[in-house]
Amino acid sequence: MISTPTVSxxxxxxxxxxxxxxxxxxxxxxxxxxYCSLAVGEVLRSQKHAIYTAEQLEAFIRKHLADxxxxxxxxxxxxxxxxxxILELMERFPNCRFNMQTNGTLLHRVPDKVLARLxxxxxxxxxxxxxxxxxxxxxxxxRVLGNAAAVRAKTFGTLTARVTWWGGETTFEELDELTRSFxxxxxxxxxxxxxxxxxxxxxxxxxxxxxxxKFFASDALYPVVPVxxxxxxxxxxxxxxxxxxxxxxCRVSTNLLNVMPDGKIYPCPDMLYSKxxxxxxxxxxxxxxxxxxxxxxxxxxxxxxxxxxxxxCMKNLHLAYVKNDANWRTQVTEPTCELIRFLGEExxxxxxxxxxxxxxxxxxxxxxxxxxxxxxxxxx
Numbered sequence: 579m580i581s582t583p584t585v586s587x588x589x590x591x592x593x594x595x596x597x598x599x600x601x602x603x604x605x606x607x608x609x610x611x612x613y614c615s616l617a618v619g620e621v622l623r624s625q626k627h628a629i630y631t632a633e634q635l636e637a638f639i640r641k642h643l644a645d646x647x648x649x650x651x652x653x654x655x656x657x658x659x660x661x662x663x664i665l666e667l668m669e670r671f672p673n674c675r676f677n678m679q680t681n682g683t684l685l686h687r688v689p690d691k692v693l694a695r696l697x698x699x700x701x702x703x704x705x706x707x708x709x710x711x712x713x714x715x716x717x718x719x720x721r722v723l724g725n726a727a728a729v730r731a732k733t734f735g736t737l738t739a740r741v742t743w744w745g746g747e748t749t750f751e752e753l754d755e756l757t758r759s760f761x762x763x764x765x766x767x768x769x770x771x772x773x774x775x776x777x778x779x780x781x782x783x784x785x786x787x788x789x790x791x792k793f794f795a796s797d798a799l800y801p802v803v804p805v806x807x808x809x810x811x812x813x814x815x816x817x818x819x820x821x822x823x824x825x826x827x828c829r830v831s832t833n834l835l836n837v838m839p840d841g842k843i844y845p846c847p848d849m850l851y852s853k854x855x856x857x858x859x860x861x862x863x864x865x866x867x868x869x870x871x872x873x874x875x876x877x878x879x880x881x882x883x884x885x886x887x888x889x890x891c892m893k894n895l896h897l898a899y900v901k902n903d904a905n906w907r908t909q910v911t912e913p914t915c916e917l918i919r920f921l922g923e924e925x926x927x928x929x930x931x932x933x934x935x936x937x938x939x940x941x942x943x944x945x946x947x948x949x950x951x952x953x954x955x956x957x958x
Contacts, residue, residue, distance in 0.1 A: 746781030774913035
């Protein structure tokens with residue numbers, strides 16, 4: 579018999595009027611990327627297929643999320659290894675939006691009717707060809723870009739390059755080149771000890787300065803999400819309150835539920851190994867408020883970047899200041915915060931308010947309302 583925890587009725591599980599269900603359709607993967615966060619705690623490959631049913635998921639939504647817009651991100655592992663379940667979900671939820679995060683190597687095998695339903699496809703690369711292949715395997719970069727080009731005509735949605743920015747070797751030219759193959763480029767600073775040495779941080783700052791300069795040099799919208807998001811948060815700060823209730827824009831504190839193949843729900847996809855963060859269960863049909871919340875030990879509200887950052891990555895903050903992991907704090911969290919502050923300073927140097935005032939209406943609308951913000955973390 580399944581035990582269902584008692585959930586306080588005066589503390590809603592979801593903040594806001596929409597919720598993203600990030601479904602890990604499988605924990606299998608056909609690649610062995612050198613930095614995979616799911617490898618922590620032996621999560622990767624631990625569950626092969628979703629064991630809850632589409633009917634159980636529908637019952638969960640009906641009970642807990644009936645008054646909200648629900649949209650799905652298909653995640654893994656590698657979600658394209660379980661397209662049968664994806665098709666079942668799309669048939670069960672015909673009016674919902676779908677996003678997919680994939681390594682891109684198997685996109686050519688995805689059925690056309692799945693591609694046609696995707697609002698966005700986030701495709702993982704790590705910068706340029708040499709860097710991507712070093713982490714993912716020889717020839718992966720070219721295969722992924724070829725697959726992305728091949729499926730573009732089959733999807734009505736956008737294609738987003740998702741870059742894990744590890745060392746200082748990633749160049750402005752590599753990130754800029756991705757804007758020619760994708761509708762958007764999103765980068766996230768790597769979450770790993772050793773990724774952000776002082777030399778690496780200095781090199782990243784130089785690249786950030788070039789990205790920001792190119793953003794403001796054009797009358798069109800330069801589609802690099804962390805720069806877009808930083809500018810948006812400065813010229814239209816109310817959007818933070820609308821999309822993430824003024825809290826961290828990774829949304830793990832408010833409206834993101836990560837569902838494991840066994841139906842267990844966690845707030846952060848990088849902390850599925852932390853059983854104390856269990857937030858709900860599709861099979862047991864219960865959910866509670868995310869346990870990943872701002873904490874008094876987190877120094878964010880005293881930071882000059884808080885008004886546009888709002889805490890960046892709750893995982894980094896939780897490990898650094900709640901779990902008191904000194905190595906993580908000094909080698910991951912603090913360098914990342916330094917880079918985000920620098921990004922904001924560079925944006926301010928270019929007078930974002932003046933740029934926005936001069937921007938054509940379509941550019942202003944896309945900056946403020948781009949759907950891609952609902953599929954990625956906005957801050958790097």
